[in-house]
Amino acid sequence: MKKILPLFVFVDACGWEIIRHDRFGADFAPARRRLRSVFGYSSACIPSILSGRWPAEHRNWCYFVYDPARSPFRLLRPFRWLPRAVTGRRIFRRWLSKFLRGPLKFRGYFDLYNLAFRHISLFDFTEKKNPLQPGGLNRGPNIFDFLAARRIPYHVSRPARTEEENLAALRADIAAESIDFAFLYWPDLDGLLHRVGNLSPEVPAKLRQYERRLRALLDHAAQHYDEVRLYVFSDHGMANCDRYLDLRARLAALPVRMPEDYAAVFDSTMARFWFFNTRARTEVTACLEQVGLGRILPDAELEELGAFFPDGYFGELIYLVPEGVLIVPSDMGERPIRAMHGYHPDDPHSYAALLTNVADTPACITAIPHLHTLMVRDAELAHAANATEAEVPDIAPAIR
Numbered sequence: 129m130k131k132i133l134p135l136f137v138f139v140d141a142c143g144w145e146i147i148r149h150d151r152f153g154a155d156f157a158p159a160r161r162r163l164r165s166v167f168g169y170s171s172a173c174i175p176s177i178l179s180g181r182w183p184a185e186h187r188n189w190c191y192f193v194y195d196p197a198r199s200p201f202r203l204l205r206p207f208r209w210l211p212r213a214v215t216g217r218r219i220f221r222r223w224l225s226k227f228l229r230g231p232l233k234f235r236g237y238f239d240l241y242n243l244a245f246r247h248i249s250l251f252d253f254t255e256k257k258n259p260l261q262p263g264g265l266n267r268g269p270n271i272f273d274f275l276a277a278r279r280i281p282y283h284v285s286r287p288a289r290t291e292e293e294n295l296a297a298l299r300a301d302i303a304a305e306s307i308d309f310a311f312l313y314w315p316d317l318d319g320l321l322h323r324v325g326n327l328s329p330e331v332p333a334k335l336r337q338y339e340r341r342l343r344a345l346l347d348h349a350a351q352h353y354d355e356v357r358l359y360v361f362s363d364h365g366m367a368n369c370d371r372y373l374d375l376r377a378r379l380a381a382l383p384v385r386m387p388e389d390y391a392a393v394f395d396s397t398m399a400r401f402w403f404f405n406t407r408a409r410t411e412v413t414a415c416l417e418q419v420g421l422g423r424i425l426p427d428a429e430l431e432e433l434g435a436f437f438p439d440g441y442f443g444e445l446i447y448l449v450p451e452g453v454l455i456v457p458s459d460m461g462e463r464p465i466r467a468m469h470g471y472h473p474d475d476p477h478s479y480a481a482l483l484t485n486v487a488d489t490p491a492c493i494t495a496i497p498h499l500h501t502l503m504v505r506d507a508e509l510a511h512a513a514n515a516t517e518a519e520v521p522d523i524a525p526a527i528r
């Protein structure tokens with residue numbers, strides 16, 4: 129029997145609006161609060177949670193950037209001759225993404241999404257490492273670097289495994305009483321929400337499944353640890369998309385062209401531009417201002433959001449649409465999806481959530497990067513408590 133297990137359960141896209149009117153976890157994690165998310169997608173949010181820093185500091189923000197000199201995708205150039213009917217298929221791209229991870233030495237999640245093969249050798253992929261490992265961020269340490277440096281034994285999910293497999297692996301480490309810290313990652317709610325939207329009855333059904341699993345996990349952990357400090361949290365929420373914006377078609381009407389005059393990556397909720405002449409900047413800016421749906425984010429606002437990059441690495445101009453609008457087709461998808469995230473953190477459905485059985489969670493924990501503070505605090509607390517127990521010489525077990 130050990131003393132303390134900090135149990136951090138990351139439920140992707142389990143936003144504040146998703147659980148606000150639902151009693152999710154009320155019996156085993158009664159203290160709940162809203163957390164401000166980080167501007168960007170999970171590619172930005174997860175590294176922020178793991179490091180306690182914002183994208184401008186850890187430099188994990190959006191997946192694709194204009195960087196022809198460092199593009200690993202030159203080997204895909206021959207595919208530009210294949211018909212779009214083949215290369216545009218999700219199944220073809222999934223297969224190719226999986227096949228490429230090895231030769232490209234990508235260790236994290238990798239997907240080609242909908243990036244056009246015609247332009248693919250202009251772009252680099254920015255998440256080559258697995259953020260859920262020591263050394264996994266583009267800049268600076270994450271929680272796993274901290275745990276490794278302090279020699280605190282921990283468990284962390286592997287993204288390649290299913291939710292059930294990761295849960296089974298965690299249960300085994302708990303049974304062995306070999307860990308002082310656990311980080312469990314459940315991504316499936318995110319996929320479900322993208323598909324069915326945030327009002328589908330499938331969403332509360334999924335929450336009930338998570339509750340059953342968590343109750344069983346807590347019962348199991350209670351047999352091996354005196355105190356289980358549970359934190360269930362998310363990275364962002366999910367907004368239904370009811371309006372579509374074909375930004376590529378708007379820009380195609382301009383006298384300036386990609387890749388001669390500018391480069392652009394169309395994410396689902398933002399478009400990022402790099403300009404090669406003044407005319408391109410003027411024309412694209414005027415076009416975006418005429419669209420009337422989104423807006424160009426000023427540098428000062430990006431700075432406030434922790435997502436301003438003075439070197440323009442992720443784009444010299446960032447265009448963002450409001451909640452409920454989907455840029456489609458985009459480099460993320462050819463066809464509309466029901467719901468999306470990656471809007472402004474102050475849009476209602478962007479907010480994340482924290483649910484816990486720990487009463488003394490400080491009031492200053494208000495944004496998702498602050499979860500790192502809780503992880504460090506609890507890992508040190510558990511490691512100290514568990515070590516004291518282990519170091520007591522086992523001379524008189526009968527009287528202990």
Ligand SMILES: [Zn+2]
Pocket residue numbers: 141170318319322469
């Ligand atoms: Zn998502």
